[in-house]
Amino acid sequence: LFYIPSGPPVDGLIDELSRTLEEGDVIVDAGNSYWGDSLHRYQRLRGTGIHFVDCGTSGGVDGARHGACFMVGGEPEPIALLEPILKQLAVEGGYVHAGPPAAGHFTKLVHNGIEFGMLQAIGEGVDLLEHHRDKLDIANILRCWRHGSVIRSWLVDLMAEAFRQEAGLDKVPAYVDDTGEVNWLVSDALRMEVAIPVIAEAVMQLLASRDSEKSWARAIAMMRHGFGGHAYGPSESARAERILGRVEEPSPEKPRVDVQP
Amino acid sequence: LFYIPSGPPVDGLIDELSRTLEEGDVIVDAGNSYWGDSLHRYQRLRGTGIHFVDCGTSGGVDGARHGACFMVGGEPEPIALLEPILKQLAVEGGYVHAGPPAAGHFTKLVHNGIEFGMLQAIGEGVDLLEHHRDKLDIANILRCWRHGSVIRSWLVDLMAEAFRQEAGLDKVPAYVDDTGEVNWLVSDALRMEVAIPVIAEAVMQLLASRDSEKSWARAIAMMRHGFGGHAYGPSESARAERILGRVEEPSPEKPRVDVQP
């Protein structure tokens, strides 16, 4: 029984291990491998009698300390051996045998996609709070949302704690790095023919946070300059028109022209 | 001190109340009024000496029973009167004085926007689980995510419970109704010049769930027919090409052509 932390040299390690391991032994990849690779590894080892189990782990640094959440994929036999150990390492209830080989890493990947969508939604919400016409007590709004709200979640907990700790957003760079795994999920979704517009959008926004050139915006500015003679850069007259044209606040009680005839 | 449940006849009720109320009394609108209307109501009552407080309430049916989450906006004086009562009705910690008049309803609206983004992200994740090449134990995956995962949240709790209760998705209609409040938020964001792509996308998807005509898809099919002679409806040859062209699974270990030179 072995536990491999993660990543690219996995195949090398498996080769090495498969020379010393015996029939019935179990190799567990508990890292963030792509589920397609895990499926290949399972297939490669199947003939040798050595079992392969893929295990997605969630919960971050905190999870490692107080109990993580494990999603495993594999055949019943090795899973039966592992289950007692993983249940002990997991937080109460934080274990699932998700399905056959590769199901653990796939499930973890989907989890990460949901996480990206949630992060972006919360980020946009904080942005709106920051730009309200009146100054809001954002630190306490976030703290309040942790208790009894529909969006209560660990991510809101973390947002509230970080906002208080950093005394707002100003000191934090507007740049989000990531390890690229959710890119795999977007490519998977396209092949599976499942539309995931919000998860894909969240990935695009991470890329946007790292884009200081904004070539697309330069290109659009050039076309607009071409057809409208719009000047480059901020325009006072465009801004004035925008403000004049602002959509009025909706007032259910006031008469209005309706979109229905 | 009064408590108005919600909605459009609010102004009528306020007019009625303002005739019987005395200086120093407080009207609380705890419904889902638009924050712009709440601001107008506060301004209208200011001269009369009657206080107006806007109060966003989150937590749903469950919150009403076990303690809700309150976000209030208003001036310090009436808030001081209300605070002890609301804190008693709220779940522990589920109360915030978000800011000046209208801040309560604005904060609740932002909360609802975040909720929409989270709902769509989880919905897309469940869709991916449903379409994996192997059958997954989705009921237990969702239950597992409740414990120790990064995405643990009340919405994941509800998803897990509903999935088990309904024994999957099949019996539930693929149609999402909503009361249209997050539409206000999208219009607000445009005027505030804050980009909220994921929240806006989530709203668009709700509309899409209610769209059985898909006029846009018909129009696209017609243009494609025009330039490529593509037949209307599902095409076996297109499907075959799509499958042949499927992006391979990423394999960090294998050599590959890189996007970098």
Add this chain to the structure above:
Amino acid sequence: LFYIPSGPPVDGLIDELSRTLEEGDVIVDAGNSYWGDSLHRYQRLRGTGIHFVDCGTSGGVDGARHGACFMVGGEPEPIALLEPILKQLAVEGGYVHAGPPAAGHFTKLVHNGIEFGMLQAIGEGVDLLEHHRDKLDIANILRCWRHGSVIRSWLVDLMAEAFRQEAGLDKVPAYVDDTGEVNWLVSDALRMEVAIPVIAEAVMQLLASRDSEKSWARAIAMMRHGFGGHAYGPSESARAERILGRVEEPSPEKPRVDVQP
């Protein structure tokens, strides 16, 4: 017969005109008024016997010189009077009586929404060309796309001309201003319950081009720091993992694990 150029003081001008105009005269608003306002103006003037026609004008600076494209809304009687004049001012074929009052300005608004989607699509394409692993002859690619390609269009013409004229993108600011009209269309679509994800996304991207704070990205960075201990700012290790995990180029011929069982 009068011709009003555009914008906010329209109602004042109409009031003034309606005092001197006689029954049967026609007021034409050929500016970018919101169609809901045009409907109100038509209704207001109906009783006076003065006709109101709304006229959306497209074609930009170039159109004004070589013939524009007119979309008019109104009742048959005043339209019959106007048609010969507008057809003369329009480029050959560039005139339509779109429908009853307000239809002209609504049609123009939809046109602008399509324009925004096209601009963003072309902008993203240019961005991809700029970031290819090898240096491409972008000026000539754009010029080539003007002739015989599926995307040939006036906007591609303008992009090609501007790219050549400015010798690339570098000198143009990455900032797109706009007059806010398409914001109206997004609000309309929400009320009409029509999903327009690409048009809405294009509007969001214009806002993003003007956002130098990126509060949302700061917020996401803070949550990621909270759960993963991810450092703030660019991370060499994240980048290394991302590169290792890059999705391989799809190769239809090579065997691979499929998403289907």
Add this chain to the structure above:
Amino acid sequence: LFYIPSGPPVDGLIDELSRTLEEGDVIVDAGNSYWGDSLHRYQRLRGTGIHFVDCGTSGGVDGARHGACFMVGGEPEPIALLEPILKQLAVEGGYVHAGPPAAGHFTKLVHNGIEFGMLQAIGEGVDLLEHHRDKLDIANILRCWRHGSVIRSWLVDLMAEAFRQEAGLDKVPAYVDDTGEVNWLVSDALRMEVAIPVIAEAVMQLLASRDSEKSWARAIAMMRHGFGGHAYGPSESARAERILGRVEEPSPEKPRVDVQP
């Protein structure tokens, strides 16, 4: 000098050809191969003295008849041989040597991405026209947009023609098939770290047009049922609230509460 039409058996054909071809001969892949494969093929043939040129072709059925648009990638020597022939087959101006090997197919792929964004933008516009409160003369609006408008383009031409020919949208299935190439581009963009939100959204919408299950919508309905007791399926009360809360039409002239303090 050879001309290969397209697709997956390209490598087999190249193997066959390379046995009979001599040093200095040129193989041209004018199909829709993935540019990464074209790069591999170029590299494989380089040692043999046989030249490889990748050629993206645009223009559809019409282009084949009246002259297409060619984007070629390759080394100067074979390109010099091909240029006169391709220029003769192309529509006037519809030829570009885009860059080194693989640049032709990459450029064509970017072209297809832009095309998808344009198609979706036009489709959404037509959807809006269909749902206006008053009946519009859509056939003539589309025809008018062909002349002098900012969005004049071949795709608008095709839309106008198809709308007239099919007498509207009703007879066309709301289902869009595609050959999956733009999926490659989305995966490329993620690896290139270029955000292409509108192109990605357009791909997602094509998938959505083919999704009759809408599992994501079922999942969202279940969570909403969980927190709000919302009934499944269309709800009269939700609809009523939505209509009451409709955002009013923007009226630049009327006083209003602003988002700015």
